[in-house]
Amino acid sequence: MEKLNYEVLEKSGYDGYILKDAPVKVMQFGEGNFLRAFVDYWFDLANEKADWNGKCCLVQPIAPGLAKMINEQEGLYTLYLRGSENGQKVDAKRVISSVKNCLNPYEAADFEAMMEVAASDDLEIIVSNTTEAGIQYDPSCQLNDQPASSFPGKLTQVLYHRYKAGKKGIIMLACELIDNNGKELLKCVNQYIDQWGLEDGFKKYVNEECTFCGSLVDRIVPGRIRDEKEVAELEQKHGYADPLLDVGEVFGVWVIEGDPKLNDVLPFKKAGLEDKVFVVPDMSPYKKRKVRILNGAHTGFVLGAYLAGENIVRDCMQDETIKGFMNKMLYDEVIPTLPLDKQDLLNFAAAVSDRFNNPFVNHELMSISLNSTSKWKARNMPSFLEYIKEKGELPVCLTMSLAAYIAFYSNDIQSLTDAGLVCKRPAGNEYTVSDDRWALEFYYEHRNDSAEELVHAVLTNEKMWDQDLTQIKDLEATVVADLKKIREEGAKAAYASCL
The missing domain is CATH 3.40.50.720 (NAD(P)-binding Rossmann-like Domain)
Structure with a gap:
């Protein structure tokens, strides 16, 4: 040829x-x-x-x-x-x-x-x-x-x-x-x-x-x-x-x-x-749109979805609970906090659904999970804090996504290796969490904590969040309850409870 x-x-x-x-x-x-x-x-x-x-x-x-x-x-x-x-x-x-x-x-x-x-x-x-x-x-x-x-x-x-x-x-x-x-x-x-x-x-x-x-x-x-x-x-x-x-x-x-x-x-x-x-003249609103809607959606739902047994993004879009959780997070909690034309934001979010449902791309949840500590801080925390400032209450799905992040990093920790933190999925197979070494060492040191002790240690870790998140009204108790729900009933049931 x-x-x-x-x-x-x-x-x-x-x-x-x-x-x-x-x-x-x-x-x-x-x-x-x-x-x-x-x-x-x-x-x-x-x-x-x-x-x-x-x-x-x-x-x-x-x-x-x-x-x-x-x-x-x-x-x-x-x-x-x-x-x-x-x-x-x-x-x-x-x-x-x-x-x-x-x-x-x-x-x-x-x-x-x-x-x-x-x-x-x-x-x-x-x-x-x-x-x-x-x-x-x-x-x-x-x-x-x-x-x-x-x-x-x-x-x-x-x-x-x-x-x-x-x-x-x-x-x-x-x-x-x-x-x-x-x-x-x-x-x-x-x-x-x-x-x-x-x-x-x-x-x-x-x-x-x-x-x-x-x-x-x-x-x-x-x-x-x-x-x-x-x-x-x-x-x-x-x-x-x-x-x-x-x-x-x-x-x-x-x-x-x-x-x-x-x-x-x-x-x-x-x-x-x-x-x-x-x-x-200023592309920062468009960057914010991409980071908070597209990237924020990824980080917001994939960690819990992985614990629920999913492996690629497209399959998550076929699951009514996971897709429903993502949509509620985007349409009710993220989009209302963004300073752009609302129709433009709705169009972009609709395109995100199409993109995640791409029949040609097998986008693995584990590849999206890399460095989720800094990703949650950059992609999800701004929407989370803005929502609280505007509404005076916790955003249900974004708060659950924070609990899912903690669950993913702490689920039945087996060991800490050069490759990362080895955890076990509820289904029994091992997976390796990849992140900055200090973040992995933090979770390994807290591997025997109760849900209450772990959530307190995470939320008060200013190296992670540049602030003490326990100062936010009701957050600590809510994240503890969400983490327990994920651990006891499964991540999918926890996501369903937000809908």
Whole structure:
């Protein structure tokens, strides 16, 4: 079977949208599954729907990468968006043609090619997703490194070369999953400008002529298909082999923080994508929406659901008690505390149900359970405290979710190993809790406590919560009662008692 490229694609009889030649308008640091299923997909739609006529040149942020494979396929790859939308199963194929090529700047010729793109009149946008560790200042980087080892170091080299070539400023869209990603990236670039003693004119160019935008990305991307039988079947169906084939969920939202005038420069509004990719002056409400509804739902129900015998998210959505518990938590306790348009929040919550019910993704509860101490604090506690402040009473489901967290971390503790805290499920099988070592040691030390002693120790642990939660009226007694119910009647019966 021949590998995908333009000639092979034509022979296969593919009749979808394809753009073969266009100027490079985007330099993209990162060539992995996520960016190809997300950013490059939106640019591909902009080409089709707004006649944007632009290509993306990808750059490997680290030496090992996909450049060779991407260039062998002339930038083409197959994307499947799979999931559930409005309760309907979706399995949509699209060949993405918005990528021109991929450079490995750790090779001399590609470093020079990266600088050529940097100095091009066509370049308008730089995008990055270099993992959470990518936006970091490394003082060992030097201006004459080829390339600088850190991503902000490479970006400073690229922007300096562009400035020296007398070209206009660019729009920088940071997609890394850290708070204030755009501002943090700009801060690192300014540190290199100072460290390398670069001129004031360049500093002014970076801070005034270039636009650094933070952004919030939201799409689950499982990536490649691991089932060899399915891969073989798809190759027969497509008429070509594609080792770069990518898979993402149907849902996708990209919130870009910046001046709304950027909507006129970026191609997404013209392409009719303004409900999917949009610019807002402040993305924090959207981040809050995602963290408290999507992530908060996960952390709020999965620990109890696991104790109740469930293993993957989709199966939980088939269980009326667990789904009912999640919905009551979201609609009655979380959404009323959020500062966004209520219809928008209801639409987002409805999409969350579809996403959790994705027939193509086996999202394991145990993978969601990692680091649940910090997750409950970041995702659930803000809604919990806000609800109490507004209503003057405890939120029933969020309080139960706190008890379920304690139950998950303390259920029939067997041992503490290098891998984590080994507990036993009510069904009898062992599971390993993964978290910060201090949190695991805390639960191991309290393994023989009564429910009352354990709840008191957890709620008064200020390292966990930055405060003493026993100060909240009725909380300690309620969590004790909830924990006893989970232990004595089972987590499902405890969830049912909230409905």
